Amino acid sequence: MIRFLMITAGLCVVAAGGVFLLHSLSGGSITQERPLVESVTPLQPAVRQSNLIIPINIPLETIAAAANAAAPPHLSGTRPNPAPSLFREAQIDYMIDRSPITFAAQGGGLSVGSELKGNVHVSGQGAGSVTQSLGGLIGGRIGSQLQNLRFDQTVAISGSVSAQARPQLMPDWHIAPRLTGKVTLKEVPLTISGVKLNIARELQPLVNQVLAAEIVKAEETLRGDDRIINLARQEWGRLCLSKVLPTVAPGAPALYVEVKPVAAVAAQPVIDAKGVHLLLGLRAQTRILPEATKPECPFPSRLEILPAHNAGGITVALPIDVPFRELNRLLSAQLAGKTYPQDQSGPATVTIRALDLTPSGKRLLLALKVTITEKKFFGLSADGEVYLWGRPELDKATQSLKLVDITLDVKSQAAFGLLGAAASAATPYITSLIAERAQIDLKPFAADARARIAAAASQVEASRSDVKVNVTISDLNLQDIVFDATILRVTGEARGQASLSVISLPAR
Template structure:
C-alpha cells in the first residue's frame, strides 16, 4: 500500500514538474524579447503635385474635293451678262454694247496646298447702234479703238447708218485658293481668278474683226465681284467657331471610370477632362481633299467624386506646325500606401519559411509595413523564428527590413518590386534569431519578388472601357459627314510617389477622324 502511494506521488510530481517546465518554456517563448535593431533611415519625400496630366485630341477634318466642287457648282451663277459704256459717242449713236456668257461644269483639283476650280465659258458680244453719214472720215479711228487696229482697212469707207455686230466668246475661268486659318476662328480663302479668252472675231459689214480685248475687262470685273463676295462670305462664316465650341463644351466633363454603381466592387473613380487650349494646323491641299487639323489640349485628373470643371471657350486658336493626329489621354491614378500595405500583408503575413518546412528554423511573418524613401520602398517585416532541432521549440521575434524598387510591368499591367535586398540594419536581428533564421531571408526576398505585385488590370480595363465609351459619343454617320472615333489601347506609362501616395500614370491612345463628303451652305 505504501509502495503504491509512493508511486502515485512520484508520477504526480513528475507530471507537475513536466507541466511546469513546458509552461515555463511557453512563457519564455511568449515573453522572449524582440531584437532591438533600429529601422534604416528613410528620406522624406515632398508631396506629389496635383494629380493632373496633359491630354491631346487632334482630328484631321478631310473635306473631299468632290464636295467642294459640288457646293461651288450649286452656289456659282451659270449666266453672266453686262454692258459697256460707249467709247465713241461722237460717231456711234444709240449704242448698245452688251455681252452675255454661260459657264460650263466645274472641275476641282488640288496640289501643293493650292485648290483650283475651273469652268469653261462661252457667250456672245453684241454691238448695236447707228452711224452718222458725216462720220465716215472718223470711222476708221473710232472703230480701231473699239474693234481693233486694222478695222478701218478691212471695212473701208463704208457709210453705215445702222450697225448690228456680234462676236463669239470662248474661254475659261480659273479660280485658285490658298486657304489659311486665322487665330480669330475664321478661314481666309485667299481667292484669285484668271479669265482666259480665245481668239474670237466680230463681224462688221461682212468683215471679221478681233475683239477679245474689249470683252475681257468686262468679264474680269464681273468675276472679281463674285470672288470678293464669296471671300467675304467665307471669312464671316461662324460655323467653324460654333462647331468647335459645341465640341469644347462636350469635352468639358467628368467621365465615370469605375465604382459609379451601387453594386460596384471597386472604389469610385472619375476622370475629369478640362479643355484648356484649342489647337490647329494650317490646311493641307492634295489631289483628294482639303485637310484641316483641329484639336484641343486638356488637363485630366482622376477624382473620387464627379466634378463640374470650368472650361471657358478661348477667343483665339493656337496655330501649330503640322503634327501627328489621334487621341492621347493621360489618366493619373493615385493609390494610397495604406492599400499597398494591405497588398503586401495579404501576400506575406501568416506565411512560414521555408515553405516546405525543410529548414531547422521556421520563420513566420506576423506583420508587414511599407514606407517610401527616395526612389525605393522599405518593407519592414515582423517575423517570428522558431527552432526545430530540439523538442523545446524555443523562438524569438525581430524586425527584418528589406529594400525594394517599384517598377511598372507594362506587358502584364502590374506594379512589382525589383532590386530587393536586405537592409544592413537587419543584421543585428539575427544575433537573436540565429544563423539558421538568416538563411531563410533569401526565400522571403524571393517571395516578395514573386508575390508583392499590384494588379492594375481591373483599373486599366475600367478606364479603357469608360474612355472608349466617352470617345464613341463623337461618332457620327450622317448624310455627307462621317466621324470615326475609337480607343485602341491603354498603357501604363509612369509611376511616382511621395510618403503617402503611389501614383500610376496611364495613357489611353486612339484615333479620331472626320470625313466631309457634302457641304451645305457657303
C-alpha cells in the same frame, strides 16, 4: 539524504524538460514597438499634358459637291451700255450656263474649272464718234460705215473658267487663299453690216481684268473671314470640360476626366489626288478625378503651326489614383495566409498572417504579422511582427509596382534575434521573399482606364452626321508613380490614332 537530493534534482530536470518541450510545442511571441513614420507631403492635383492632333481629310468630291450646290448653275442679266462714246442706246443681254465645277490637285495646289456656254444678245446704235473710236480695232477706212448703224444680234459664246488656289493657314486663325485665275473665251465672230469683229479677242483683256478684281475681292474676304476662329472658339468652349467617364463594369466608382485646352495647333494643308488634308488639334491638360470640376480655359489668340511632316495622333496623359487601402487588399490577397518557402526548403518556414503598407517620407513601411517555425522534430514556433522599409518603383516592362532597396528595421532584427536560431535564420529570408513576391500588378488599372477612354471615344464617333470619326486607342502604358499618406498616383499615357473624314460641307 543524498538519495533525496538526487531525486529532487531529477524531478527538476524533468520539470525543466517539460517546460522546454511545452515551450517548443506551443511557440513563443514577442512584441515590438512599431517604428515611427515620417510625414508625407500631400499630393497636389495631377496635371499632365495631352495632345490630340487629328488628321482631317476633305475629299475633292465633297468640296465639289459643296461648290456646285453653292454656285448658281445659270447666270443671266442685262448690262447697260458699256461704252457710251461708241454706242447709243446699246444693251447687252446674256444667259450663261456652267458645267459642274471640278476640282483637281495640281502642282501641290487646287485647280478649279468649269465650262461656260451661253448666248449674248447685242442691240443698239453706233454713236457719232464711232469712226475714231473703232479705228484702232477695225481700221479707219470702214469705221464710217458703222456710224449711226442700228444693230440687233444674238451670238453664242463659250469658254471656260480656271483658277488655282494654294491656301495657307495663318497664325491669326485666318486663311490666305493665294488665288490666281483666268477666263478663256473662244473666238466668236460678230458681223455688223458685213464687217466681221472678233468679240472674244477684244473682250478677253476686259474679262480677265474683271476676274482679277474679283480675285482681289475674294482674297480680302477670305483673309478677313472670322468663321474659322469663331468655330474654333465655340469648339474650344465645348472641349473645356469635366465629364463623367463611362463605366466599364457594374459597381465601378464614378470617375471624371477634366480637359483644359491650353494651345491650338494645326499644320498647313496638303493637297493630293484624293483631297485636302489638314492637321488640327490641341494641347490640353488632363486629369482624372473622383468628382466634377469647373475648369477655366482662355481661348488662344494665336495658332501654333506644326511642321508639315507631323503625322498626328493622340497621347492622353492620365493620372490614376489608387488608395493604399486597395494596395493593402491586393497585397494581402497575394501573400496573407501563405507559407514560404513553398517547397519547404531551408531551416525554417515563414507564414504571413497579415500585412499593412504605410507611407513614410519617400519610403514605405511594410508591417508583416508572421509565424516562424523551425524545421526540427521539436522545432520552435515564434509569432511576431516584422517591419521592413522599401522604396516603391514602377517596373515599366511588367507594368507592376514593386519594392526595392528593402531593409529590415533595426528593432525587428534585434527582437527576432531573441526568439532563437530559427527566427535569426528566417529574418534575412523574409527580405528576399518580399523583394520577390510583394509585387502588385497594375495592368488591370491601366486596362480600366483604357476601356474608359475607348468608351468615351465611341461616343465622339457617333456624335456627328456630317463627318466620320474613327478613334483607336492602341495601348495605355504606365509611366511613373508618386504617393502621399493615403494615395499612390500612377500616371498612364494612352496612345492612339484618330481620323476625321468630312462627308458634307455647308453650301455657301
